[in-house]
Amino acid sequence: MxxxxxxxxxxxxxxxxxxxxxxxxxxxxxxxxxxxxxxxxxxxxxxxxxxxxxxxxxxxxxxxxxxxxxxxxxxxxxxxxxxxxYGHLKTDPSLRLIAPKRGRTLPRVATADGVGTVLDDMRARAEEGDPRDLRDAAMLELLYGAGLRVSELCGADVTDLDRAAATVRVLGKGSKERVVPYGRPAARALDAYLVRGRPALTARKDVPTTALFLGLRGARIGPRAVYELVSREIAPLVGADTVGPHALRHSAATHLLDGGADLRAVQEMLGHASLGTTQIYTHVSGERLAAAYRLAHPRA
The missing domain is CATH 1.10.150 (DNA polymerase; domain 1)
Structure with missing residues (x-):
């Protein structure tokens, strides 16, 4: 073979x-x-x-x-x-193949105030009632408010929302299901989208769909559209030409830790299999603390 x-x-x-x-x-x-x-x-x-x-x-x-x-x-x-x-080889030639140590790259993170300003602007636009603006505001609020991956956002169905409990059920990596809470701003944006935005988008396609977020033709939204939205709205906050939806996930995790959230709680929210994956955000928060110390402390 x-x-x-x-x-x-x-x-x-x-x-x-x-x-x-x-x-x-x-x-x-x-x-x-x-x-x-x-x-x-x-x-x-x-x-x-x-x-x-x-x-x-x-x-x-x-x-x-x-x-x-x-x-x-x-x-x-x-x-x-x-x-x-599976018996295709008698011995494994890769047993002594050593991987180089990986350098750890800290994620790009927007400030909480910066994200808040963008989301407030999105909400103001959505109040005009355009279905696309209503959808975009709800997607950004949920990406940031629940720390979702883009695949989780695109794969969510309407029935995955528990609006009374303000939680969303998502399918993460390795087909692992978890339930994630979201806050009041995301709840308001989702309510507005479900009442005034999604029905207008659903009407654009003959075949009904269970997808939570829809594209402009009425089908389930794809990752590319979400990437374009996040890059347009969030990239200026982190000093980059383009960023993906993970920028909001990184920002959510860092802001939670900055606010005193327990590391394991953040791990559960993000759906990380290993606590070590979540710990990278403690380095981001630590850098901010060190920068603030250098700027403000008289003995720095």
Missing amino acids: HISEAVDQYTRHLADVRRLSPATVRAYRADLADMAATVGDPLLSAIELESLREWLWRATKRGDARSTLARRTAAARGFFSWATE
Whole structure:
């Protein structure tokens, strides 16, 4: 069996058996396809540790980031572990393949006042009654108010909202379900959208849909439209040309910790499997504290 054929089988295994998200499966496939192209797509049994090291070395010379190299190392190790477990290989050539240490990049975070100003402006626009403005205001409020991922926002249905409890049920990474609270501003924006915005958008499509947020043609909204909205409204706050919806998620987590929220509570809200993932936001808050100290303390 050639590597390319084994990669096809492995990625089907990731999708059908391990039930990873389509985006994750695509990322694994891309990394492993790059490996196959670099080593020349030989038989799976012909791959040795040196072949894999050569692949990573070429990626390093190409200028790939350490995080990319670490991800590709993990993809290769998962692939060859699967191939050995399922009898396609006698020994795993990746056992001594070492991933470079990943540098930690702190997320871009907007100030609470900046986000508040943007959301207030969005609410004022939505009061004019345009369905798109009503929808956009509700999406931004929910992204920030509940710290959602863009996939969670786009995948939410109307029935996932509990408006009495002010919570939303979402399906996160690894198909893990969680219930997340949101605040009064998000509740008001959602109520306005559901009453005046969504019915107008629903009328634009013949087939009814359960999706919470709809595009301008009445179908479930896609991630690209949410990216464009967030980038247009939030990018100026963080000094970037473009940012994605994660900027609001990062900001929500940091502002919660700045306000004294418990780290584990923030972990639960964000749906992080590891507390270590959440701890990156303590570094962001710590940097702000240090900056404030340097500016204000007489003995700084």
